Amino acid sequence: MEVYTLANIKSAxxxxxxxxxxxxxxxxxxxxxxxxxxxxxxAVAKKDKEAASAALVNAVSTISKATSKGVYHKNNCARKISRLTKAVNSIG
Structure with missing residues (x-):
């Protein structure tokens, strides 16, 4: 497969x-x-506590996987999870 770029060196x-x-x-x-x-x-906007909780579990899993694969920094991951958890917990 030929790559059409400015690179001439094979490793590049x-x-x-x-x-x-x-x-x-x-x-x-x-x-x-x-x-x-x-x-x-x-789910939070609809004030649906059960759906929000279920979606939160899925989101935490997805975000954690992304962090373990090196896509996000661990603090970025922690911030995202924290904000989502806080939003779900704010539902009365």
Whole structure:
């Protein structure tokens, strides 16, 4: 497979391919995290405690996986989880 870039060195061409693959993987993981966060926020907006709690469990799992794969920094992960948990707990 030929990579059409400015790179002439074989290792640089390989780097470009590897970077594209990793960028696609990271994008997919980030998209999944954003979707799970939106589901929690939607349930909180409807004030549906059970749905919000279930969505929160799923979101925490997704965010933690993203962190363990190196997509997010651990503090970023902790902040996201904390904010979601606080939102769910705010439902009376």
């Amino acid at each position: 061409k390989k780097r470009i391919l590897v970077n594209r693959t990793k960028a696609a993987r990271n994008k997919a993981i980030k998209s999944a995290v954003k979707t799970s966060i939106k589901k929690v926020e939607a």
